[in-house]
Amino acid sequence: MNKPIIALDFSSKQQVEEFLSRFNEPLFVKVGMELFYQEGPDLVRTIKAMGHDIFLDLKLHDIPNTVESAMRGLAKLGVDLTNVHAAGGVEMMEAAKRGLSGSETKLIAVTQLTSTSEEQMHSDQLIAASLHDSVLHYAKKAKQAGLDGVVCSVLEAAAISEACGESFMRVTPGIRPADAAADDQKRIATPQEARLKGSTHIVVGRAITKSENPAASYGQIKNEWSGLL
Numbered sequence: 001m002n003k004p005i006i007a008l009d010f011s012s013k014q015q016v017e018e019f020l021s022r023f024n025e026p027l028f029v030k031v032g033m034e035l036f037y038q039e040g041p042d043l044v045r046t047i048k049a050m051g052h053d054i055f056l057d058l059k060l061h062d063i064p065n066t067v068e069s070a071m072r073g074l075a076k077l078g079v080d081l082t083n084v085h086a087a088g089g090v091e092m093m094e095a096a097k098r099g100l101s102g103s104e105t106k107l108i109a110v111t112q113l114t115s116t117s118e119e120q121m122h123s124d125q126l127i128a129a130s131l132h133d134s135v136l137h138y139a140k141k142a143k144q145a146g147l148d149g150v151v152c153s154v155l156e157a158a159a160i161s162e163a164c165g166e167s168f169m170r171v172t173p174g175i176r177p178a179d180a181a182a183d184d185q186k187r188i189a190t191p192q193e194a195r196l197k198g199s200t201h202i203v204v205g206r207a208i209t210k211s212e213n214p215a216a217s218y219g220q221i222k223n224e225w226s227g228l229l
């Protein structure tokens with residue numbers, strides 16, 4: 001079983017270094033907008049040089065030409081995984097993939113954010129379909145564009161596996177230990193549910209980064225995710 005991806009939602013290099021110093025093993029970490037917009041590509045290179053795998057979660061969504069050029073730049077960072085919004089369309093996703101060509105970086109698409117409920121999707125996005133069908137639709141479009149997988153909640157993971165194939169990545173945020181607060185997330189699940197319901201990867205932020213003992217919380221989540229608990 002692969003490692004849980006830890007969301008490094010910090011605003012400075014200092015906080016990241018302090019956090020990572022608590023671990024004695026190579027991790028799979030996620031660098032998102034908060035950190036990237038403060039510290040930029042240099043910190044990505046530093047984390048990579050420390051031996052950690054990186055998911056660069058910048059969720060690109062723009063016209064195809066802009067996304068292709070941006071991805072050409074990101075390809076040079078040597079990250080393991082990055083992403084776009086599927087709502088940008090098949091043409092944009094194909095352009096993103098072209099931008100990454102020649103690199104080892106895998107590309108996935110955000111379907112519907114795990115902070116979005118069905119009601120919000122209907123009213124904010126004026127999508128009449130069910131949230132499940134919208135996610136599945138975006139996953140099929142990402143597959144059509146040649147992407148490696150999608151970001152989805154646990155609730156859609158099994159249907160995506162069936163429609164797009166088992167090897168198509170289902171990267172799942174909104175992971176919470178049982179009894180933890182949902183915060184701003186709407187479609188949440190425990191690490192165990194994610195394993196049993198077909199996610200291929202889990203992304204965990206606050207349950208680890210805000211913990212009094214991040215290494216212990218990570219260990220517990222990792223064990224639950226890999227079925228050792």
Ligand SMILES: O=c1ccn([C@@H]2O[C@H](COP(=O)(O)O)[C@@H](O)[C@H]2O)c(=O)[nH]1
Binds near residue numbers: 007152
């Ligand atoms: O649909 C999505 C896409 C990305 N995220 C990101 O994952 C983490 C989740 O953090 P938690 O503290 O565990 O809620 C965060 O960095 C988001 O930007 C997501 O939650 N949902």
